[in-house]
Amino acid sequence: MFLVDSHCHLDGLDYQSLHTDVDDVLAKAAARDVKFCLAVSTTLPGYRGMRELVGERPNVVFSCGVHPLNQEEEYDVQELRSLAAQPGVVAMGETGLDYFYTPETKARQQHSFREHIRIGRELNKPVIVHTRDARADTLAILAEEKVTDCGGVLHCFTEDRETAGKLLDMGFYISFSGIITFRNAEQLRDAARYIPLDRLLVETDSPYLAPVPHRGKENQPAMTRDVAEYLAVLKGVTLEQLAQQTTQNFATLFHIAPQRLQPA
Numbered sequence: 001m002f003l004v005d006s007h008c009h010l011d012g013l014d015y016q017s018l019h020t021d022v023d024d025v026l027a028k029a030a031a032r033d034v035k036f037c038l039a040v041s042t043t044l045p046g047y048r049g050m051r052e053l054v055g056e057r058p059n060v061v062f063s064c065g066v067h068p069l070n071q072e073e074e075y076d077v078q079e080l081r082s083l084a085a086q087p088g089v090v091a092m093g094e095t096g097l098d099y100f101y102t103p104e105t106k107a108r109q110q111h112s113f114r115e116h117i118r119i120g121r122e123l124n125k126p127v128i129v130h131t132r133d134a135r136a137d138t139l140a141i142l143a144e145e146k147v148t149d150c151g152g153v154l155h156c157f158t159e160d161r162e163t164a165g166k167l168l169d170m171g172f173y174i175s176f177s178g179i180i181t182f183r184n185a186e187q188l189r190d191a192a193r194y195i196p197l198d199r200l201l202v203e204t205d206s207p208y209l210a211p212v213p214h215r216g217k218e219n220q221p222a223m224t225r226d227v228a229e230y231l232a233v234l235k236g237v238t239l240e241q242l243a244q245q246t247t248q249n250f251a252t253l254f255h256i257a258p259q260r261l262q263p264a
């Protein structure tokens with residue numbers, strides 16, 4: 001079996017007491033059949049640091065972007081463009097809108113979101129979108145900036161069925177994190193039942209929000225397995241089927257050669 005963690009922050013894990021290094025994290029993941037990761041950056045210096053931390057590996061690819069929560073200072077769009085063009089970068093992001101934590105940077109978030117989509121279209125790299133308390137603006141900007149040209153994923157999905165439908169209409173993929181396993185996530189489970197299997201991805205968003213039964217612990221790529229197991233039951237398919245389909249979806253969306261996503 002081959003599972004992909006489509007969204008993790010490998011630079012945010014606890015290398016002091018939980019893991020010795022990135023090899024250790026990836027070995028723990030592989031032991032649970034999570035054999036490939038997309039390492040997501042949230043600032044440009046963070047992107048550079050991530051590349052240094054992870055190095056060149058056959059089983060890790062990268063995104064480059066500035067998170068909506070990191071918009072208090074301006075960044076150089078030219079630098080974003082040139083870093084995003086580097087080999088190994090398969091996506092723009094994470095980008096998007098978060099009006100829950102930082103409504104005061106709304107205008108800058110929107111501008112940055114648009115820039116990420118424009119560069120994504122130029123480079124033919126899909127966008128990884130984060131949205132919180134900003135549903136209408138997120139959908140409007142995706143449509144206005146013609147995101148269908150490069151495609152993308154709404155990561156750590158916490159919206160409803162109707163929003164999922166609008167994203168699917170734009171050709172989007174939808175990624176579920178450990179939140180789907182939480183007791184109070186009924187609306188989310190309803191959306192997950194509705195989203196076709198060929199548009200689903202799984203992720204941890206580690207180090208945040210560990211799935212049941214690991215709540216309270218630090219999340220890590222290995223826990224993609226728990227999300228996948230839960231989602232398989234919800235979709236009425238076997239874990240193997242869910243793994244096969246979500247891995248294929250990941251390859252399609254991020255233009256990754258299928259040979260890289262096969263059991264060694």
Ligand SMILES: [Zn+2]
Nearest residue numbers: 094130155156
């Ligand atoms: Zn996010």
Ligand SMILES: [Zn+2]
Nearest residue numbers: 007040094205
């Ligand atoms: Zn994230």
